[in-house]
Amino acid sequence: MSEQELGNILAGIGPLDERAAAEAARRLDELTKPPGSLGRLEAVAQQVAGIRGEALPELGRKAVVVMAADHGVCAEGVSAFPAEVTPQMVLNFLGGGAAVNVLSRQTGAEVVCVDIGVNAMLSHPLLRSHKVRWGTANMAEGPAMTREEAVEAIRTGIEIARGLADEGFGLLATGEMGIGNTTASSALLSVLTGEEPAAVTGRGTGIDDARLRHKQEVIRRAIAVNRPDPNDPLDVLAKVGGLEIAGLAGVILGAASRRIPVVIDGFISSAAALIAARLAPLSRDFMIASHLSEERGHARLLQELGLAPMLQLDMRLGEGTGAVLAFPLVEASLKLMREMATFGSAGVSQAAGETPAGA
Template identity: 50%
Template sequence: MIITQSVSIPEIDKRTGEIVRGYIDTLTKPPGSLGRLEELAIKLAEITGQRFPTVTPPGVIVFAADHGITVEGVSAFPQEVTSQMVRNFLNGGAAINAFSRQIGAKLSIVDIGVASNIDHTGLVIKKIRYGTGNFCNEDAMSYSEAEQALEVGYTQGEGIIKQGVKCLILGEMGIGNTTTSSAILAALSGKDVRHIVGQGTGIPMERVLHKQHVIEKALYERKPNANNPIDLLSKVGGLEVAGMAGAMLAAAQHRIPILVDGFICTIAALIAKAISGQVSEYMIIGHRSVEPGHELAINLLGKSPLIDLGLRLGEGSGAAVAFPILQSATIMLKEMATFTSAGVSN
């Protein structure tokens, strides 16, 4: 299956959204007094086509992959931390594990391109290759590998949806992936790298300048085509970025809301949107990251984040923290009385 040719995403259901908008105005509260919760309820109705949508249980897929660009010294952590953190996920000790338990999420960890082998029964192994190439010197991956990574993501998204999840959260683990995501964003937006690149996992400012130079060199050498998302992924992309984008396409095809995490996940969302523009209608931005490029990426999607807590961890953690807000929007619809049913004067 070639995703770019086979995915057909339905239009959102504006009619059901209007019905829900009218119903919200009959609830026992002043019009508009629940603010963005009201708009969220309408958006969820449009996405699902249901007057009383549900978002539980949520599903979380964390895609893990390594990046050859780390040899350029762009990260505060060595590459082996990717596999070490995957083991932490599998042992239940990471932030996304804690937050997934908190919201009752089904959690799946997928090795789509870690540079080493991890032997654990809980790991879904769909490795395309052992990390990407150093895109300063060579393409990150082949065109075919980029397509394969999208298809793996799509298949994993479909699989967790078939388990009954009603909202999809995507996460990632990959040392070096803020560099990869910044390169994709610079190519997509045409903006100066200096306005995009941040400290990632916490590098000092002098290394931020080095990171900017690395990305500028890579974009000059690779010349990714901003109008071709597969070319972008193959030239300067990441396997986990492609995986998340593919899973987003699956969710939208099945009318499942996508709760988008931080910077790297939002770059995957832009890749998915470049493949099928309609997919962004199914996206809700969970939070605003402190990574400077995130604001630009959010604006390119035409969205507004639910929360801003100064987060920059990744893993899907910010989206999981924001998830109860979606629950509140659905509970408002299901459990609040109308003026008529409550015998309250309107």
């Protein structure tokens, strides 16, 4: 895919359907409850109505897309775990044994695992193999990948999201696996917001104070070596990003192009969301923030995106776990709007001064 072809896709992402969102708001106000008393659930229901262009939308099947890739920056010793864990965890996802698998079974969602850049040969009947390259290069020494590879990874995510839409999936979530990817995400956030790396770089896999300081210095060095242009999100992504981050940005953009809501997971997924939003600002309206991660920098990322998390559970696992936990809340918001009685149908009096529903 050329950048021009990518631009054509981005240009096709439209705004929310204001008519459908307004109809949903009216419906919510007619339900047997004080106006606005369901809080964020009402906001989510209106947002999904605007995304789908229907006042009472039904979403159908749910899936979390788990993008997996390796990071050359692991050579700098930025993680408590070795890079070999990435392919090992991919096989764990495929075998159904990871946390995201357990939570997906609990919430009735499917796990779609994608090898977009794992530095190992993987084969499994459930694996979607779309390897752009065998892990990124060490960004502390030069660009993590080429600009063309970044675009190719985004294209992969777009096609996966569109394919899932064609299969009948109406609600997606972003998940990831890649040892070293909090380093890349922190670098992306630092460049795109101008924040000092120390302010947005956390412990990731649980590193100690000394290694945290080293990780922050590696990010400073990567930014100094590569000099990414903060006004060019593709340049930033290619120089200090990751393949799974690019792929997830593509998933968000592909879902938005098909008017499907996307539940965003934690720090890495939100870094991908920021790339998507910088490439196509309207894509932000298709995102639902699931939770506030314990990872330093996640609150800043959500602030930059203008998104408020639905949950705060002190989680920092990734994989899409927080996003999958939020699936039932999204579904609950739509069930309430669809199944609750109105004041008129239930014969319940409204508050004084309000117009009876249906009058």
